[in-house]
Amino acid sequence: MHEAPLVSILVNNYNYGRFLSEAIDSALAQTYANIEVVVVDDGSTDNSAEVLATYGDRIRLVAKENGGQSSAFNAGFQVSRGPLICFLDSDDIFEPHKVARIVEIFAGDSEIGWCFDRARHFEDTTKEWFPWTANVHKGKIDARGIVANGHAPYVFTSTSGLSFRRETLGHILPMPETLRIKSGISSDNYLKFAAYSLSSGWLVSEPLTLQRIHRSNAYTRRVSDKARIVGLSDILLGMCLSREFRILQHLGTKIFAHGLGKLWATGGLELEHREIAGTFLKSLSPQLRIEAILRAMWWGASEKFRRQSWDH
Structure with missing residues (x-):
């Protein structure tokens, strides 16, 4: 790797004009100098355009029609130039030394294709920190054998904690743009699990990213009422991973x-998603199809039991 490689920071934004400046400023204020900040505005209808206009040529702007976070990832990667790429949601913040630390990690091990750092959560209104768990896995990890067997380690971060070598990310993107869920959890999980299947990587336990918890993304910290969002996200994520990566x-x-189990337990599938799910099940081998249905039934029963426990 070049001694000071260009690092592309890809900022994806949709109607977060009220947070956008803080995110971009944190990217521009990195102690590591050789960066480019690519901002993809995904058809915002708020004041995002006015905010972005104030940055001039300090950023590379991609203004596109609304297509969801997956399409924003694809568009940003297409115009980026760096051999290292960091993602940043427009409501989050990078610590000033984040990119320098990421470059250091990649330079120290030529085998790793990705680096995921922890995002520390703070409440937007009060600015208070959420509890921090110190005991997590850190260092080099190679999970290719694990994911090939149908398992995956817990990934402790969100989009803004994901960094990649360009070569690795090039095997993941463009991602299917059907992964369009308002929570965004499909898109970042697609990146994580795909990365696990492609190469070894590095988990950073120190907080390099600050994730803002606010009204529009508060599901991140909720437990009792997000089953349908997670359910729909998972059926689309599972289908796309299965189709795009044979090992997964x-x-x-x-x-x-x-x-599927979560959706069965919370009112069933809408017609559109019922047809999508049915087509996917038919595409599976008989053994996998039976396994999927049995697992869905088990998860559905578990979700119903959990919801009844909440009610009482």
Whole structure:
């Protein structure tokens, strides 16, 4: 790797004009100098355009029609130039030394293709920190064998904690733009699980990213009322992983079954998603199809039991 490689920071934005400046400013204020900040505005209808106009040529702007977070990732990657790429949601913040630390990690191990750092959560209105768990896995990890067997380690971060070598990300993007869920959890999980299947990587336990918890993304910290969002996200995520990465077929089917069970337990699937799910099940081998249905039934029963426990 070049001694000071260009690092592309990809900022994706949709109607977060009220947070956008703080995100971009944190990217521009990095102690590591050789960066480019690419901002993809995904058809915002708020004041985002006015905010972005104040930055001039300090950023590379991609203004596009609304297509969801997956399409924003694809568009940003297409115009970026750096051999290292960091993602940043427009409501989050990078610590000033984040990119320098990421470059240091990649320079120290030529085998790793990705680096995920922890995002520390803070409440937007009060600015108070959420509790921090110190005991998490850190260092180099190679999970290719694990994910091939249908399992995956817990990934402790969100979009803004994801960094990649360009070569690795080039095997992941463009991602299917059907992963369009308002929560965004499908898109970042797609990046994480795909990365696990492609190469070894590095988990950073120190907080390099600050994730803002606010009214529009408060599901991140909720437990009792997000089952349908997670369910729909998981059926789409599982299908896409299974189709795009053969090594992830078993894991993708399990994720799909988890989502299907949650939706069964919370009112069922809408017609559109019922047809999508049915087509996917038919595409599976008989053994995987039976396994998926049985897992969905188990997850559905578990979700119903959990909801009844909440009610009492």
